[in-house]
Amino acid sequence: MGWLFMPRSSMGGHASAKAYLDAQFTYERPQEDGSSRGLKVLASACPGNRVYYAATQVIADGKPGEVFAIVCLVRWNPRDKEGYIFGYKDMEESMGPCEAECPARILDLLTPTDKEYALDWRKRCRANLERRSRKLSDGDRLRLPEPVKFSDGHIGQEFIVAKRGRRLVLRDPDTGGYYRITRLMERAWSIVPTTRVHKTVFA
Structure with a gap:
């Protein structure tokens, strides 16, 4: 119809x-x-x-x-x-x-x-x-299946998640630039395992 x-x-x-x-x-x-x-x-x-x-x-x-x-x-x-x-x-x-x-x-x-x-x-x-339904935490490193080209000409594939209140932006680990990707939660990205160092607390 x-x-x-x-x-x-x-x-x-x-x-x-x-x-x-x-x-x-x-x-x-x-x-x-x-x-x-x-x-x-x-x-x-x-x-x-x-x-x-x-x-x-x-x-x-x-x-x-x-x-x-x-x-x-x-x-x-x-x-x-x-x-x-x-x-x-x-x-x-x-x-x-x-x-x-x-x-x-x-x-x-x-x-x-x-x-x-x-x-x-x-x-x-x-x-x-x-x-x-996937969750992203501040500091997570995600990798897209293919590089993405942005309006400023930058091409990136891995980003660090940075939360700004309810907003979520992505920081390029090499240049430090911040970017946003539309419909991010619907894309087939994956989390890159990283070793996080926790502060030692002395009693």
């Missing part, structure tokens, strides 16, 4: 992209044979109004069935000049979305599947969660 854009007046009174999509993917429809089929969103998230993730359960004749993931690309711009503030493009996990930042609480609700693309998507999501 392609992109669908709409003004606020077409959002059915829903104040956010997440609320609209939750309602859009929760429904029950009668079938010609007298049965009914539908979906129910069990949990969802739309971080930064950029990507919507949902654990969605199949409902057949009122009975709950499998739970699969829906992923929507989202465009949210309340200041759009033409008034089309919201747009989305939906897909299922079995389509192998490139976006793989689904929260664990949603992944945990999904039922087992044998669909290759869905399995690969879930694996990528779990790998991203694991990378983001």
Whole structure:
């Protein structure tokens, strides 16, 4: 499915992209044979109004069935000049979305599947969660898999972690220069083992 854009007046009174999509993917429809089929969103998230993730359960004749993931690309711009503030493009996990930042609480609700693309998507999501859960301490020395070139022309691969309150910056061990790397916690860096000398305390 392609992109669908709409003004606020077409959002059915829903104040956010997440609320609209939750309602859009929760429904029950009668079938010609007298049965009914539908979906129910069990949990969802739309971080930064950029990507919507949902654990969605199949409902057949009122009975709950499998739970699969829906992923929507989202465009949210309340200041759009033409008034089309919201747009989305939906897909299922079995389509192998490139976006793989689904929260664990949603992944945990999904039922087992044998669909290759869905399995690969879930694996990528779990790998991203694991990378983001890593901890960095002040003074850690990290190494990137490949050198990074910065806007000042400097090229570096190993850095010393320096924490400035909640901010985290990287110091080049050779030049002493400070740098920041976007989406650092999602990169495949590793910690370089170092020997730390602790102060001796005399009683």
